[in-house]
Structure formats: C-alpha cells, structure tokens
Amino acid sequence: ASTSTGSQSTSWTSFLKSLATFNGDLYSLTAPPFILAPISLIEYSQYWSEHPELLVAANHLKPAEDAVQDEIDLLTLQRQLAVTKWFIATLRSQYCSRSENLGGEKNPLNPTLGEVFVGKWDSPNDDTKVGETILVSEQVSHHPPMTAYSIINKQNETYLQGYNGIRATISATSINVKQFGHALLEYKDLQESYLITLPPLHIEGLISASPFVELEGTSYIQSSNGYITVIEYSGRGYFSGKKNSFKARIYKDQISTLNKENAIITINGQWSDKSYISRGSTTPHSKNGDELFYDAQALDANHVIVKPLEEQHELESRKIWDKVAEAIKKGEYETIYQQKSLIENNQRDLRKKEQLAGINWETRWFDLKDYEDWIAEDEQSQNPDAFLSLTSLSNLSIHNAPSGSLKSSKYDEGDAKHWRFNLNKWEQESEIKI
Numbered sequence: 001a002s003t004s005t006g007s008q009s010t011s012w013t014s015f016l017k018s019l020a021t022f023n024g025d026l027y028s029l030t031a032p033p034f035i036l037a038p039i040s041l042i043e044y045s046q047y048w049s050e051h052p053e054l055l056v057a058a059n060h061l062k063p064a065e066d067a068v069q070d071e072i073d074l075l076t077l078q079r080q081l082a083v084t085k086w087f088i089a090t091l092r093s094q095y096c097s098r099s100e101n102l103g104g105e106k107n108p109l110n111p112t113l114g115e116v117f118v119g120k121w122d123s124p125n126d127d128t129k130v131g132e133t134i135l136v137s138e139q140v141s142h143h144p145p146m147t148a149y150s151i152i153n154k155q156n157e158t159y160l161q162g163y164n165g166i167r168a169t170i171s172a173t174s175i176n177v178k179q180f181g182h183a184l185l186e187y188k189d190l191q192e193s194y195l196i197t198l199p200p201l202h203i204e205g206l207i208s209a210s211p212f213v214e215l216e217g218t219s220y221i222q223s224s225n226g227y228i229t230v231i232e233y234s235g236r237g238y239f240s241g242k243k244n245s246f247k248a249r250i251y252k253d254q255i256s257t258l259n260k261e262n263a264i265i266t267i268n269g270q271w272s273d274k275s276y277i278s279r280g281s282t283t284p285h286s287k288n289g290d291e292l293f294y295d296a297q298a299l300d301a302n303h304v305i306v307k308p309l310e311e312q313h314e315l316e317s318r319k320i321w322d323k324v325a326e327a328i329k330k331g332e333y334e335t336i337y338q339q340k341s342l343i344e345n346n347q348r349d350l351r352k353k354e355q356l357a358g359i360n361w362e363t364r365w366f367d368l369k370d371y372e373d374w375i376a377e378d379e380q381s382q383n384p385d386a387f388l389s390l391t392s393l394s395n396l397s398i399h400n401a402p403s404g405s406l407k408s409s410k411y412d413e414g415d416a417k418h419w420r421f422n423l424n425k426w427e428q429e430s431e432i433k434i
C-alpha cells in the first residue's frame, strides 16, 4: 500500500470525520493503519515497574526496633514521599513512551479475552537491595476491555496489583478518556498499604495528526498510615503553561486536604521532566533554589524481560500479535488487516463455541470481588484486602466509578466489583512461565 504522506493525510482527515459519529468505543473507530501501535494494550501494565528500585524503596525505610517516635514519624513521611516518587516516575513510561518511540501516540492492539503478558526485571546492576521483580497480567474482559496485573518483588515483600479500563468521549478536537480501576500497593514487612487512583486524560494534537496524551484532573495516593498525596495535573495553556505539569501535595490525612495550607510537602513541575519539592504549602520552583524532587529524563526506563517467542505459550501477547506487529512495523496495510481478522475471527468462533456449550470464559489468575457483599456483612471481620479501609480513609468511592471519584459524588453508586490477583492460582500455574 502507498504509505506516502498524501494518502496518510487524506485517511487521517477521513478518520477525524469518523470521530464525529463516535459511539464511545474507541475500537469501533477504523483508525488508519499508520496510527496503530505494534503492541497490545495489555503490555502497558509493564509501565508500573520500569524503575523497580523506586517501587521497593519504601521497604528500605523501616524504623529500627529501638527507634524513637520522631524517627518513626520521619520514616513514615519518607515512605509517603518514596511511593509518590515511584508513582510520578511511572508517568513518563505510561503516557509518553509511544510518542518517544513511535513518533506520536498510537492506537494499541485490542487484547483478546484471556490474553496474558508476563515478564521480569532482574535486580538493576548489582544493587542487591532490589532483587527480581515479576509481572503477571491478564486481559480479564474484552467487552469492555479490562486489563488486570500483578507486580511482585519477593525480596522486598512488595506486592502491587491493579486493573484498568477506559471510557472515551470525543470533543471537537480531542479524545477525552476517563480511567476505571486503581492500584493497591502493599509492603508486607511494613504491614503498610497504599491505594493509587488513575488520572483522567485527553489526547491532544489530533488535528495535526501527531496525537499525544495530556493528563488532567486529580489523582490520589492514600496510605494505611493516614498520609495522602493529592496530585493535580495540567497541560500547556493552563496556569503553568508547560505540558505534562503536576502539583502534588502531601497531607497527614484526608480531612487536612480540605485546605491547601495544610500541605506538609508540596511538589511541583513536569512528570515527564524535572519536578521540585519544598516543605509546607508554598509552590517550589527551581528558580528560588528549591530542591530537585525527580528528573524523569535522567534515568532510562528499565524494560521488562520477556522470553523469546518460541518459548511463549499461545495465550501470550507477543505470540498472538507477532505477525500483526511485524506488518505494522513494515507498513504492510493489507497484511495488518488480514492477520488482525484471522485473530478476531478465531476469537469470535471460540466465544460462539463456548456459548453453545453453555460455558463462560474463566479468568486465569484474577477474581472479580464484589465489595457490596463485604459491606453487607461485618467488613472488619473479613475485609478481603486493604481497599475498604483505604477508601474510607481517603473518602474515595468503593463503586465502579471513574478512578478517583469521591464518596457522595454523582458516580458513587452502582456495582462495586473489582479485579483482584489470586496468588494461589498463579502459584499453581503450570503452563505459563515468566
């Protein structure tokens, strides 16, 4: 097929017109092939751990047995900072890696039901304090697309699990995306856990055919020790004027967040570049000599290690999409279409057979927990995980509301079902290896 810019720009303008009749399902849009990413959306779970040393850092901030209260309190605050830094450090990978590697945001391949993606990170250089980190992710739903993941670092007793899905709407010039789901981060040695919500985003640059993600709104990091980090996002043209801007404030508890003057620490800058930190509620800036908090450009991402294709199980993402990914990289549009249809038709046949046999697809390593049940009974006696206590500490909804919705907000109703990793099922797994 001709990949000249001529055809690209005509198909892009016709694609933009198709946005006008958008029905909410991004995958219903026939995006022009050049906007396709040679990677399935399930692979985005790796972006939670491209700096494993930051993910486990809190576990190295443990008070000594004989520590005095001041030391204990200082370390607790330092752990809130460490978890905030890890989270901020994930954003460049999560939201810029396609623009950096593929020349613009792209449309990821739509994972098939049951598609899995597993991998590991070895201990960075010879830093023995980190050890190995593994990633286990599964496409737990196809309509709507939902990815669940678990990232485990045994040496540091660090367990991250989460899931996400999106709902998209179109405005005149941008695609607006609300994220659903959250992440739970548990440091078992410290007996401390964190609830992390996912910020809304929009895709800019559609008109110029070089789309990119900009984050917006607010996201939260609520700790079981009470501390909460409130992160506000903005892009170019907002108050800060710079793209990928954020302001994070750490408070000792949720009630304190009602007045920004109560911030114990304020962090300010760009999540894809440099950010600065200062005590209290004043906004830090490099120009008034405030301390650098994090430089997202300084450290290269530590990419997950995935075993070679020939050792992969048929359900593993890169095995499923290998031919499509190759065709996308070569710009062979007919082959992309042919290979994608093969996979999609095969999936439709499988679903039909299951339906005729009266069987439903069984998820492999994740269970859908209904928190309404837990609320009904005495939640304290059998709290399934930290989610209930963290949502009450942070005043966040337990329902399937857009991530970061507060209790008694307009979305705070309906189902309260959340995907949870089942460690036993993973430990009994005999076919799919890291």
Ligand SMILES: CCC(=O)OC[C@H](C)CC[C@H]1O[C@H]2C[C@H]3[C@@H]4CC=C5C[C@@H](O)CC[C@]5(C)[C@H]4CC[C@]3(C)[C@H]2[C@@H]1C
Residues within 6 Å of the ligand: 026, 027, 029, 031, 032, 035, 044, 045, 047, 094, 095, 105, 106, 107, 108, 164, 166, 175, 177, 179, 203, 211, 213
């Ligand atoms: C079909 C629409 C189309 O082709 O439009 C062209 C543009 C590429 C815009 C639509 C796509 O933009 C992509 C950006 C994707 C998000 C990027 C990062 C994350 C974080 C990760 O942790 C969870 C997934 C999420 C939210 C991605 C979701 C899917 C997005 C919005 C892609 C859009 C289809």
